[in-house]
Amino acid sequence: MxxxxxxxxxxxxxxxxxxxxxxxxxxxxxxxxxxxxxxxxRMSLVGDAxxxxxxxxAAIGFLIAGGLSLPAMGLGGLVAGLSVALLSxxxxxxxxxxxxxxxxxxxxxxxxxGVLIVSLRGSNIDLLHVLFGTILAIDAxxxxxxxxxxxxTVVTLAIIYRPLVVECFDSGFLRAVAGRGSLYHFLFLFxxxxxxxxxxxxxxxxxxxxxxxxxxxxxxxWARSLPGMMLTAATTAAVSxxxxxxxxxxxxxxxxxxxxxxxxxxxxxSLLIGPSAAMRRLxxxxxxxx
Amino acid sequence: MSPSSIxxxxxxxxxxxxxxxxxxxxxxxxxxxxxxVGPNGxxxxxxxxxxxxxxxxxxxxIDRGHVVPTDIGYLPQAADIDRRFPITVGDVVLLGAWRQAxxxxxxxxxxxxxxxxxxxxxxxxxxxxxxxxxxxxxxxQRVLFARLLLQNAKLIxxxxxxxxxxxxxxxxxxxxxxxxxQDGRTVIAVLHDVEQVRAHFPQALLLAREPVAWGPTxxxxxxxxxxxxxxxxxRWDENAAICDVPDQSAA
Numbered sequence: 001m002x003x004x005x006x007x008x009x010x011x012x013x014x015x016x017x018x019x020x021x022x023x024x025x026x027x028x029x030x031x032x033x034x035x036x037x038x039x040x041x042r043m044s045l046v047g048d049a050x051x052x053x054x055x056x057x058a059a060i061g062f063l064i065a066g067g068l069s070l071p072a073m074g075l076g077g078l079v080a081g082l083s084v085a086l087l088s089x090x091x092x093x094x095x096x097x098x099x100x101x102x103x104x105x106x107x108x109x110x111x112x113x114g115v116l117i118v119s120l121r122g123s124n125i126d127l128l129h130v131l132f133g134t135i136l137a138i139d140a141x142x143x144x145x146x147x148x149x150x151x152x153t154v155v156t157l158a159i160i161y162r163p164l165v166v167e168c169f170d171s172g173f174l175r176a177v178a179g180r181g182s183l184y185h186f187l188f189l190f191x192x193x194x195x196x197x198x199x200x201x202x203x204x205x206x207x208x209x210x211x212x213x214x215x216x217x218x219x220x221x222w223a224r225s226l227p228g229m230m231l232t233a234a235t236t237a238a239v240s241x242x243x244x245x246x247x248x249x250x251x252x253x254x255x256x257x258x259x260x261x262x263x264x265x266x267x268x269x270s271l272l273i274g275p276s277a278a279m280r281r282l283x284x285x286x287x288x289x290x
Numbered sequence: 291m292s293p294s295s296i297x298x299x300x301x302x303x304x305x306x307x308x309x310x311x312x313x314x315x316x317x318x319x320x321x322x323x324x325x326x327v328g329p330n331g332x333x334x335x336x337x338x339x340x341x342x343x344x345x346x347x348x349x350x351x352i353d354r355g356h357v358v359p360t361d362i363g364y365l366p367q368a369a370d371i372d373r374r375f376p377i378t379v380g381d382v383v384l385l386g387a388w389r390q391a392x393x394x395x396x397x398x399x400x401x402x403x404x405x406x407x408x409x410x411x412x413x414x415x416x417x418x419x420x421x422x423x424x425x426x427x428x429x430x431q432r433v434l435f436a437r438l439l440l441q442n443a444k445l446i447x448x449x450x451x452x453x454x455x456x457x458x459x460x461x462x463x464x465x466x467x468x469x470x471x472q473d474g475r476t477v478i479a480v481l482h483d484v485e486q487v488r489a490h491f492p493q494a495l496l497l498a499r500e501p502v503a504w505g506p507t508x509x510x511x512x513x514x515x516x517x518x519x520x521x522x523x524x525r526w527d528e529n530a531a532i533c534d535v536p537d538q539s540a541a
Contacts, residue, residue: 040375163393166385169375176342176364177388177441224421226376 010249017245019143020135020255023202024241026146027211030153031195032233035216036226038192041168044213046100049107050189051196051209053084055114058130058197058205063121070142073130074197077205081193084110089186114205133204135245135255142201149198153191160184165226203256211237214263221267221274236266294355295319296341296445296476303333303340304348308530309499310336313350316495316504318478320355323471325491326480327511328519332497334480335367338447341478354445360389363443365434367450367480373422379433380418383408386440401440408436413462428455435463446470448479452486464490487511498522 011018038047057080058073065072084106091106092099118130138146157164163184166174174181192212199208215236219229244259296318303311311333318324326334339345340352342364384391386408387401409415412432422430431454438446448467452460468490470477481487487494487507494510496502498519503510 040372042372159394165377168372169377169382170371170385172364172366172370173385175344176362177360177385178393179359224376225378229376 006250007246010246016136016138017249019138019140020202020245021242023135023138023143023146024211024245024259025238026143026150027195027199027202028215028237028241029234030150030191031199031208031212032215032219032235032237033157033230034153034188034191034195035212036219036229036233037164037168037188039213039216039220040226043100044216046103047192047196047209047212049103050081050085050192051205052114053107053110054078054081054193054196054200055130055205056080056110056117057114058200059114059117062126062130063117070145070201074145074200077197077200078193080110080114081196082190085189085193086186089182089189093182129204131204131206132254133200133202133207133256135202135259138201146198146202149194153195156187156191160187164188203260207256207260210260210263211240214260214267215240218263218267218270218274221270236263240266294357295322296355296357297353298350299353300350301337301340301347301352302349302533303336303345305336307348309333309348309533311340311497312500312533314497314501316501318476319493320476321471321474322493323467323477323491324479324493324495325487325507326478326495326497327482327484327487327516328497328502329522331499332519332522333499334497335449337497338364338449338478338480341445341447357445361444363438363441363446365438365446365448365451367453373425373430375422377422378418379409379414379420379422379425380405382422382433383418383436383440386437386442389441405436405440408439409433411439411466412436413459428459431455432459432463435466439466444475446475446477448477450480450482452481452483460486484511484516 011021035047038044054077057076057078059076060080061069061073061076064076084103088099088102088106091097091102095102118126163174163178163180164187167181167184167188171181171185174184195212196205196208199211202208203211215233216229218236219232223229223232240263241259244262245255247253247262248255248258298314298316301311301314302309310331314337326337328334336345340347341354342362343352343359383405384397384401387397387405390401391397406415406418409418412435414429414432414436417425417429417433422433425433431451435451452463455463464486467477467479479491481491488511491507493505494507495504496510496515496519499522502519503512503515
């Protein structure tokens with residue numbers, strides 16, 4: 001088997017693999033930077049909570065469309081995810097509950113509701129599709145949908161980059177000088193939900209967040225500046241998608257989990273050999289004079 | 291600088307109905323340099339946050355005159371800042387130019403050179419490309435001071451600005467404060483070092499939830515007053531009755 005056959009031929013031969021690959025690249029470009037900011041806000045698990053929160057909306061979209069339709073389920077998921085984000089924000093601002101606590105309460109409610117709705121009408125197979133995604137079934141419509149979300153994400157991030165970074169780094173300062181911190185916070189949560197919805201047909205509600213957080217963790221181990229982290233995260237996500245698809249094709253594994261596991265392997269390697277990683281502690285370099 | 295003082299009229303700020311600042315009356319004159327002194331739990335930081343309009347008042351009112359929120363520069367006691375955030379010292383200082391650059395406009399050349407001057411004023415020249423994660427606590431505090439310098443605020447609120455800072459840096463930063471005073475800015479600082487207050491701050495407010503004394507430092511920071519402030523009960527009285535001092539601000 002030649003290198004060409006191993007790494008390129010599958011994509012030449014099969015359209016569904018090409019679409020899956022493009023979907024992964026687009027997802028990486030959007031989710032990577034969003035994941036980095038999410039992690040820097042110490043909201044890694046909020047991403048996880050949000051990915052569960054989109055389920056009832058997706059389920060309702062699934063029922064109305066009468067099957068797996070990414071636009072219908074995406075719209076439903078978007079509404080559900082944003083409601084949970086807004087309600088959690090509202091609760092944490094008006095009660096002593098912290099944001100993570102209110103997120104936990106709302107996403108659990110949302111998840112239970114979603115599973116209930118799916119089980120009312122669909123079969124278990126449908127539930128599995130919603131939970132774990134079907135990246136090889138991505139069609140042109142789904143691809144446009146994902147591409148649009150990625151474009152919106154990248155452009156929005158570029159526009160609100162400065163206030164978003166300040167809100168992340170020193171929210172008290174932004175509140176004092178501009179007084180609109182929560183606006184950017186909600187815009188950012190909107191982007192998080194949007195990207196989870198994009199990731200959802202590809203990887204399912206449970207694992208969409210994987211392409212967001214694992215590359216972000218890798219990026220933190222390699223890059224030192226914020227733009228560098230965002231670039232590293234996007235690249236890591238794209239590379240995970242590519243390698244994951246190749247491996248799953250040749251070995252007959254399920255694609256979604258293989259992609260996430262590839263990202264996990266990259267994360268594991270980064271832990272060992274990254275510039276701020278464990279290996280450097282074991283092999284100390286001599287210190288400098290000043 | 292617009293000559294408007296900040297009036298506090300019967301200000302009470304309460305947490306869970308227990309007053310943290312109780313019936314405070316008085317004013318900060320324009321261009322005054324005031325130290326707020328008092329024991330732990332005396333309501334000093336609470337008062338600053340109320341001046342920032344971050345806390346609701348239980349009673350009374352604060353008249354800030356012509357000072358709008360963006361005119362206020364505020365250095366919190368323990369700023370809620372993630373010191374491992376990947377941002378450079380230069381970028382943090384440049385945030386002080388927010389009023390010119392805002393969220394979307396480009397940062398001007400003038401702001402950049404002003405930022406580098408501010409950094410050398412706090413003794414951190416050449417640090418602009420360093421990540422804030424590589425700074426010590428004292429150096430980071432100086433970065434925040436440099437940002438305040440750039441903010442060009444009319445009213446500057448400092449909450450224990452010299453905690454964890456060595457003597458030489460404190461001396462440098464006190465020079466910065468003095469320069470603000472000479473510029474005619476109103477500066478209010480929460481401090482613990484009584485000698486420092488006597489040496490550098492013409493005005494002092496001795497606070498122990500209730501105001502103990504407020505006025506020129508020589509008359510307020512007497513041993514007698516300091517003792518009275520120290521005797522303040524730090525604990526809440528769980529069975530405290532409702533305070534029935536009439537709200538004079540309504541009159």
